[in-house]
Amino acid sequence: MSLLRIEGLTVALPPGADRPHAVEDISLHVDPGEILCVVGESGSGKSITANAVMGLLPKGLPVRAGAMELLGQDLCALGPEDMRRLRGDRMAMIFQEPMTALNPLMRVGDQIAEAMRVHGRQPGGRVMELLEAVRLPDPAAIAHSHPFRLSGGQRQRVLIAMALALEPALLIADEPTTALDVTTQMSILRLIRDIQQRRGTGVLFITHDFGVVAEIADRVAVMRHGRIVEQGVAADVLNRPQHAYTRALIAAVPRGARTQAVAQTGAEMLRVTGLRKTYTRGGWFGGRVSVPAVQDANFTLARGETLGVVGESGSGKSTLARCIVKLVVPEAGEIRFDGADLRPLSRAAWKPYRSRVQMIFQDPYASLNPRRLVGDAIAEGPITHGVPRAEAMERARELLALVQLEPSAMDRYPHEFSGGQRQRIGIARALAMRPELLIADEPVSALDVSVQAQVLALLADIKARFGLTMLFITHDLRVAAQICDRVAVMQRGVIVETGPTAQVFAQPAHAYTRALLDSIPGQGWTPPV
Amino acid sequence: MELGKLPGFLARRLVKAVLVVLAIVVCNFFLVHAAPGDPASVMAGQAGAADPLFLEQLRRQFGLDQPMHVQLWIYVRSVLSLDLGFSHRQQMGVAALIAERLPATLLLTGAAFAFAVVGGVTLGALAAQRVGRWADSLITVLALTFYATPLFWVGLMLVLVFSVWLEWLPSFGMNSVGLGLTGLAHVLDVAKHLLLPALTLGLFYLAVYARLTRATMLEVQDQDFVRTARAKGVPEGRITRAHVLRNALLPVITFAGIQAGQLVGGSILVETVFAWPGIGRLAFEALLARDYPVLLGVFFCTSVIVVLFNLATDLLYALVDPRVEVA
Numbered sequence: 001m002s003l004l005r006i007e008g009l010t011v012a013l014p015p016g017a018d019r020p021h022a023v024e025d026i027s028l029h030v031d032p033g034e035i036l037c038v039v040g041e042s043g044s045g046k047s048i049t050a051n052a053v054m055g056l057l058p059k060g061l062p063v064r065a066g067a068m069e070l071l072g073q074d075l076c077a078l079g080p081e082d083m084r085r086l087r088g089d090r091m092a093m094i095f096q097e098p099m100t101a102l103n104p105l106m107r108v109g110d111q112i113a114e115a116m117r118v119h120g121r122q123p124g125g126r127v128m129e130l131l132e133a134v135r136l137p138d139p140a141a142i143a144h145s146h147p148f149r150l151s152g153g154q155r156q157r158v159l160i161a162m163a164l165a166l167e168p169a170l171l172i173a174d175e176p177t178t179a180l181d182v183t184t185q186m187s188i189l190r191l192i193r194d195i196q197q198r199r200g201t202g203v204l205f206i207t208h209d210f211g212v213v214a215e216i217a218d219r220v221a222v223m224r225h226g227r228i229v230e231q232g233v234a235a236d237v238l239n240r241p242q243h244a245y246t247r248a249l250i251a252a253v254p255r256g257a258r259t260q261a262v263a264q265t266g267a268e269m270l271r272v273t274g275l276r277k278t279y280t281r282g283g284w285f286g287g288r289v290s291v292p293a294v295q296d297a298n299f300t301l302a303r304g305e306t307l308g309v310v311g312e313s314g315s316g317k318s319t320l321a322r323c324i325v326k327l328v329v330p331e332a333g334e335i336r337f338d339g340a341d342l343r344p345l346s347r348a349a350w351k352p353y354r355s356r357v358q359m360i361f362q363d364p365y366a367s368l369n370p371r372r373l374v375g376d377a378i379a380e381g382p383i384t385h386g387v388p389r390a391e392a393m394e395r396a397r398e399l400l401a402l403v404q405l406e407p408s409a410m411d412r413y414p415h416e417f418s419g420g421q422r423q424r425i426g427i428a429r430a431l432a433m434r435p436e437l438l439i440a441d442e443p444v445s446a447l448d449v450s451v452q453a454q455v456l457a458l459l460a461d462i463k464a465r466f467g468l469t470m471l472f473i474t475h476d477l478r479v480a481a482q483i484c485d486r487v488a489v490m491q492r493g494v495i496v497e498t499g500p501t502a503q504v505f506a507q508p509a510h511a512y513t514r515a516l517l518d519s520i521p522g523q524g525w526t527p528p529v
Numbered sequence: 530m531e532l533g534k535l536p537g538f539l540a541r542r543l544v545k546a547v548l549v550v551l552a553i554v555v556c557n558f559f560l561v562h563a564a565p566g567d568p569a570s571v572m573a574g575q576a577g578a579a580d581p582l583f584l585e586q587l588r589r590q591f592g593l594d595q596p597m598h599v600q601l602w603i604y605v606r607s608v609l610s611l612d613l614g615f616s617h618r619q620q621m622g623v624a625a626l627i628a629e630r631l632p633a634t635l636l637l638t639g640a641a642f643a644f645a646v647v648g649g650v651t652l653g654a655l656a657a658q659r660v661g662r663w664a665d666s667l668i669t670v671l672a673l674t675f676y677a678t679p680l681f682w683v684g685l686m687l688v689l690v691f692s693v694w695l696e697w698l699p700s701f702g703m704n705s706v707g708l709g710l711t712g713l714a715h716v717l718d719v720a721k722h723l724l725l726p727a728l729t730l731g732l733f734y735l736a737v738y739a740r741l742t743r744a745t746m747l748e749v750q751d752q753d754f755v756r757t758a759r760a761k762g763v764p765e766g767r768i769t770r771a772h773v774l775r776n777a778l779l780p781v782i783t784f785a786g787i788q789a790g791q792l793v794g795g796s797i798l799v800e801t802v803f804a805w806p807g808i809g810r811l812a813f814e815a816l817l818a819r820d821y822p823v824l825l826g827v828f829f830c831t832s833v834i835v836v837l838f839n840l841a842t843d844l845l846y847a848l849v850d851p852r853v854e855v856a
Contacts, residue, residue: 056759087762093760104851
């Protein structure tokens with residue numbers, strides 16, 4: 001008998017949405033001791049399916065049709081109180097955002113104990129056991145801590161411990177590693193796999209990453225626009241995808257090989273020597289705390305080259321990028337751009353360089369002023385640099401065409417666009433200044449894989465067309481491998497290794513680089529398309 | 530917050546507080562000296578003897594013939610030794626005057642504050658739980674009404690309804706004159722007198738807390754950790770109490786800390802309307818009578834109270850929210 005069986009599940013969307021149903025006619029099952037991966041892009045309805053099982057759908061999304069059975073019990077027939085009894089006891093869930101998924105005011109141990117108490121069980125020494133089971137160091141200290149003391153990976157372990165507290169038969173994991181660093185992701189994936197095998201738990205694992213699927217799935221269901229388009233054993237779906245959409249998704253997975261020839265590089269454009277930035281806080285009356293964000297960074301960038309700066313969160317890669325454009329003021333070092341040292345320059349003296357160095361930011365939702373028309377946002381930079389308004393607007397229109405957006409986008413507001421479209425606007429905005437050096441800070445991290453592939457292709461195309469030089473910041477080694485000529489690997493503020501991409505990937509010299517490369521999910525799998 | 534850091538934190542903050550109060554004292558000094566005329570001319574005018582010689586004598590007596598910086602130094606030094614001066618009008622030391630009136634003001638503002646916080650948070654939480662239903666609409670309309678109505682008008686209307694028409698509650702003073710009540714009877718008598726002014730002073734703030742609590746609770750309800758709690762099977766009642774309300778109270782604490790100080794200032798109006806014998810009324814009378822030492826003394830006293838309230842708020846915040854470092 002299946003642990004979880006869903007038959008013909010249909011969940012309605014509120015009237016006025018872009019489609020009538022959030023999910024339509026979903027049928028799947030999870031057996032004890034297996035991992036079913038549900039794969040799809042954002043908006044495909046995979047989270048809705050999970051929340052429907054848990055009885056956690058918001059009021060605006062009612063179940064219209066279908067049956068759900070857990071351990072032979074009809075979930076649709078249960079009242080709210082019976083569902084509450086099942087949640088946390090027979091089925092448990094972990095979520096995508098470990099940073100916000102714990103109550104900030106409650107000690108971690110109390111939150112785990114609460115999961116047992118609300119089901120009438122006394123925690124006793126079980127909290128410590130659980131924290132040990134998810135391999136957290138010093139369980140006693142962790143149990144006594146508040147969440148803000150813990151890193152993202154530690155918090156996700158706490159959430160897994162909480163979910164496992166009453167040994168549920170079904171564990172639902174909704175993108176549990178998406179917000180985590182690559183090395184942390186790998187250890188969490190191994191932990192889930194390990195616990196699931198030891199206890200025979202059935203796992204419904206939601207992800208958008210085929211690398212993760214290759215790493216842990218027994219079976220796979222691919223979702224698109226609220227429907228399951230393909231379902232089967234992991235090896236079949238991964239290596240012999242039947243549906244066109246599955247093939248497209250797999251093709252969009254960034255792979256470890258460059259898709260274009262190494263660019264012809266010219267003279268040296270940027271040379272950074274001994275750059276240092278330390279963040280301090282406190283002072284006056286309080287104790288001073290200082291965090292070295294970038295320590296003695298050295299690198300060069302030749303004209304026409306793409307240098308990738310790779311590292312995990314907190315490694316200082318974004319600070320490094322911001323130092324170069326003086327969004328952050330470094331306290332030591334030299335930033336030679338075309339021979340001139342930019343670091344000691346005043347704001348006014350910097351102005352001629354502003355147009356030559358431009359930046360693209362990570363979050364396309366936050367980096368555009370929501371009250372400004374797209375056309376104005378793009379033309380603003382050139383206008384402040386003295387270009388006549390009409391000419392700047394004309395150029396903005398051309399750039400929109402270049403990044404494959406309709407000219408009508410000029411007179412619309414950013415919220416009318418999707419994440420991928422907004423990132424295109426961000427690129428157009430940067431290009432409006434006719435820069436020579438483009439600094440891209442995680443430009444594709446917030447995007448779905450298929451959109452990510454399109455934006456990367458666009459960046460490569462633009463770079464070739466305008467002969468741009470690029471500094472590309474990313475945490476994703478697969479993306480770096482695809483787009484960068486050389487990479488610099490950063491760890492805790494220090495560049496530990498620099499070299500041509502192929503060489504760094506094939507013969508990593510530093511232990512940390514090796515650890516990063518070993519953590520890429522799904523290495524045993526070579527995409528068929 | 531770690532309790533071991535507490536003494537150091539308190540010591541540092543007290544040093545800062547003293548500096549702030551000192552700055553206020555200096556500002557007050559210049560404020561009074563910026564006003565036209567000086568205490569000597571006011572006094573001489575009131576005595577009906579504007580004789581230049583007498584004025585000169587008074588100035589010398591008060592030290593007003595000294596250069597400004599010397600006067601400032603004398604004033605600051607006397608404040609630092611907690612000598613607030615002498616009110617020639619009331620023929621009493623300013624410190625004694627304030628000490629006599631302060632308890633009444635603290636009782637009034639304390640009662641109004643407690644009423645506003647407890648009532649406001651309760652109403653706000655009720656409204657948030659029943660969002661969109663009639664109870665929510667009723668609370669929102671009431672809160673808006675209290676928010677928009679001027680204090681003195683509410684006071685007058687309360688007096689009209691409860692004292693004049695219904696004759697349930699006394700309309701002025703702090704206790705009944707000439708009864709000589711003691712013990713429990715005295716407490717009850719004061720409580721009866723307290724009710725209307727405390728309500729009047731508290732209603733506006735009650736409205737503010739109700740709106741703030743409702744808004745932050747609705748915001749917290751959608752946060753990820755509430756979903757986590759629901760996913761582990763926590764009953765709805767406990768989710769509201771242990772997860773939503775506790776987090777929603779943080780901004781309320783910040784706001785209440787700021788307003789606790791304002792209440793003392795706001796009490797001037799209410800004390801005047803209800804003839805409540807507190808420092809608010811003392812300041813009002815001193816202003817009318819140009820009794821500058823008393824005015825300066827009340828300024829000093831209220832600024833100390835505000836600074837102390839701020840310190841208490843910061844401390845409370847650090848205790849409630851573990852993320853706040855006491856550094």
